Amino acid sequence: MTKLTRRTFNGLLGTAGLVSAFGISGCANGPAGPHVVVVGGGFGGATAAKYIRRRDPNMRVTLIESSKVFHTCPFSNAVLAGFKDMAYITKSYDRLASAHGVNVVNDTVVAIDPAKKTVTTKGGATFTYDRCIVSPGIDFKWGALPGYDQAASEIMPHAWKAGAQTALLRKQLEAMPDGGVFVISSPGNPYRCPPGPYERAGLVAWYFKQKKPKSKILILDSKDAFAKQKLFMEGWDKAYGEMIEWVPANKNGKVLKVDAKGMVVETDFDKHKASVANVIPPQQAGAIAFAAGLTDDSGFCPIDPVTFESTRQKGIHVIGDACIAGAMPKSGYSASSQGKVAAAAVIDLLNGRKPVAPSFINTCYSLIAPDYGISVAAVYEVADGKIAGVKGSGGVSPAGANYQFRKKEADFAEGWYASVSQDCWG
Amino acid sequence: MKGRLAIPTIALAATLAVPAIAQADTRISIMADACNGCHGTDAASPGSMPGFSNKKADAIKKALMEYKAGTKEATIMNRIVKAYSDADLAAMANYFAAKNAK
Ligand SMILES: Cc1cc2nc3c(=O)[nH]c(=O)nc-3n(C[C@H](O)[C@H](O)[C@H](O)COP(=O)(O)OP(=O)(O)OC[C@H]3O[C@@H](n4cnc5c(N)ncnc54)[C@H](O)[C@@H]3O)c2cc1C
Numbered sequence: 457m458t459k460l461t462r463r464t465f466n467g468l469l470g471t472a473g474l475v476s477a478f479g480i481s482g483c484a485n486g487p488a489g490p491h492v493v494v495v496g497g498g499f500g501g502a503t504a505a506k507y508i509r510r511r512d513p514n515m516r517v518t519l520i521e522s523s524k525v526f527h528t529c530p531f532s533n534a535v536l537a538g539f540k541d542m543a544y545i546t547k548s549y550d551r552l553a554s555a556h557g558v559n560v561v562n563d564t565v566v567a568i569d570p571a572k573k574t575v576t577t578k579g580g581a582t583f584t585y586d587r588c589i590v591s592p593g594i595d596f597k598w599g600a601l602p603g604y605d606q607a608a609s610e611i612m613p614h615a616w617k618a619g620a621q622t623a624l625l626r627k628q629l630e631a632m633p634d635g636g637v638f639v640i641s642s643p644g645n646p647y648r649c650p651p652g653p654y655e656r657a658g659l660v661a662w663y664f665k666q667k668k669p670k671s672k673i674l675i676l677d678s679k680d681a682f683a684k685q686k687l688f689m690e691g692w693d694k695a696y697g698e699m700i701e702w703v704p705a706n707k708n709g710k711v712l713k714v715d716a717k718g719m720v721v722e723t724d725f726d727k728h729k730a731s732v733a734n735v736i737p738p739q740q741a742g743a744i745a746f747a748a749g750l751t752d753d754s755g756f757c758p759i760d761p762v763t764f765e766s767t768r769q770k771g772i773h774v775i776g777d778a779c780i781a782g783a784m785p786k787s788g789y790s791a792s793s794q795g796k797v798a799a800a801a802v803i804d805l806l807n808g809r810k811p812v813a814p815s816f817i818n819t820c821y822s823l824i825a826p827d828y829g830i831s832v833a834a835v836y837e838v839a840d841g842k843i844a845g846v847k848g849s850g851g852v853s854p855a856g857a858n859y860q861f862r863k864k865e866a867d868f869a870e871g872w873y874a875s876v877s878q879d880c881w882g
Numbered sequence: 883m884k885g886r887l888a889i890p891t892i893a894l895a896a897t898l899a900v901p902a903i904a905q906a907d908t909r910i911s912i913m914a915d916a917c918n919g920c921h922g923t924d925a926a927s928p929g930s931m932p933g934f935s936n937k938k939a940d941a942i943k944k945a946l947m948e949y950k951a952g953t954k955e956a957t958i959m960n961r962i963v964k965a966y967s968d969a970d971l972a973a974m975a976n977y978f979a980a981k982n983a984k
């Protein structure tokens with residue numbers, strides 16, 4: 457009964473949405489150009505949808521997104537630390553529809569047919585496209601880490617997709633007694649947001665320092681080194697002394713097994729009992745990328761670096777965390793930058809023009825404390841058929857900088873967040 | 883304008899010239915749009931990042947060249963501008979100024 461009602465409702469909504477957003481094809485009002493369907497309204501998909509409409513108002517764009525609102529992972533570590541709230545990281549789709557004329561559909565895509573050029577949703581609606589852009593982000597490889605499945609993530613949250621998991625981990629940290637041990641299990645490469653686990657450690661330390669100063673943070677790592685490592689360690693040392701301990705893979709840090717009920721995290725020789733455990737599991741492209749045949753053996757999607765068109769399925773472009781983008785890390789800034797390039801390429805291809813050589817930027821600001829920021833920035837181009845950093849540019853913040861410099865970068869981190877939120881969804 | 887005059891006078895070349903110019907514009911617009919992630923769409927920053935949507939092309943150009951020369955105080959722009967040729971920096975400055983003049 458419920459299912460039937462929902463199906464009918466969504467089916468109607470899909471059609472009604474199309475008509476009101478675009479007008480009936482051939483009418484004086486509304487665009488009548490080619491139709492692009494964007495799957496996923498995160499950093500990559502929202503940007504692609506907005507920038508297609510900005511570049512060419514004749515294009516029709518439908519954005520299909522599972523969630524009614526989006527919770528950003530950027531600044532979710534600040535929510536864990538308690539100096540930002542969930543409202544701060546919640547984004548609405550209203551402006552994509554009202555200001556940019558994107559037909560926003562709240563549904564989940566379950567199939568893409570590259571031969572028929574159709575997208576089918578869980579709600580039962582079918583959309584025909586001229587080109588499709590897919591930006592589903594990541595999914596977790598449940599079970600790849602023995603003992604860690606979806607049920608275990610309700611006890612040992614990953615909080616690597618923002619929203620309910622963020623709220624759950626925050627609640628656990630608040631309930632933790634002073635003197636407890638917060639364990640973070642950090643995955644091997646590649647994964648979403650390489651500096652993310654380390655930003656999390658620092659900001660939770662900031663919270664502990666004020667509310668539970670006898671507590672400890674133990675980072676068990678599947679890697680021997682990590683992004684902005686020198687800067688993080690300099691900052692942790694200055695701000696938190698001994699509170700954070702990092703154990704690399706070569707010092708027996710790699711987590712091999714977890715026991716969620718017993719709150720135990722196991723490495724080769726050690727069993728660590730945690731008060732609160734944050735297990736960040738191995739990752740792969742979002743499920744729809746598998747369903748549509750876009751992934752390779754790595755679990756991510758190979759693409760043409762100029763257009764982001766899948767090398768597996770014609771007419772489907774993959775951007776963001778789900779795609780294999782050469783030297784670009786999996787970040788929100790990267791996904792958004794790729795969304796702009798894919799938008800321009802799709803417009804060119806649909807108009808019979810050759811796409812131009814693209815240019816990208818990535819930036820990741822990380823906070824060590826609310827007033828202590830560090831950054832990495834890079835500009836990318838396509839060289840020898842691969843996305844590579846432009847030589848002689850980019851890099852990380854200087855080591856040993858003074859308080860004013862770190863404070864400035866912390867302010868710019870918030871400024872970046874305001875800008876990127878506006879650039880993607882505003 | 884300059885590009886169009888430089889094209890040989892044969893008719894075929896003249897018809898090809900239009901897409902070539904459009905392509906150059908597209909390349910610069912893609913390059914410049916990547917800056918919006920920090921500066922906001924069309925550099926109209928909504929928060930604590932400096933915006934420059936109210937600046938004239940010359941002022942933007944001047945700032946970018948000074949970041950490149952290392953003579954203007956910066957936390958991050960110095961690392962970014964080094965990736966671009968002087969001509970591309972100037973073209974991006976023109977692009978932002980023209981967008982915001984509309
Ligand atoms: C703790 C943490 C901190 C981070 N901090 C930063 C930072 O400071 N800066 C930065 O640049 N990046 C940061 N990131 C990384 C950033 O969150 C991701 O790289 C970014 O979200 C990737 O964008 P995307 O478009 O690929 O995927 P997402 O943003 O995850 O968007 C995917 C969307 O697709 C939807 N979707 C998926 N499948 C379907 C389907 N079948 N049908 C309909 N909709 C679907 C999902 O609901 C989701 O909304 C951080 C990540 C974490 C975990």
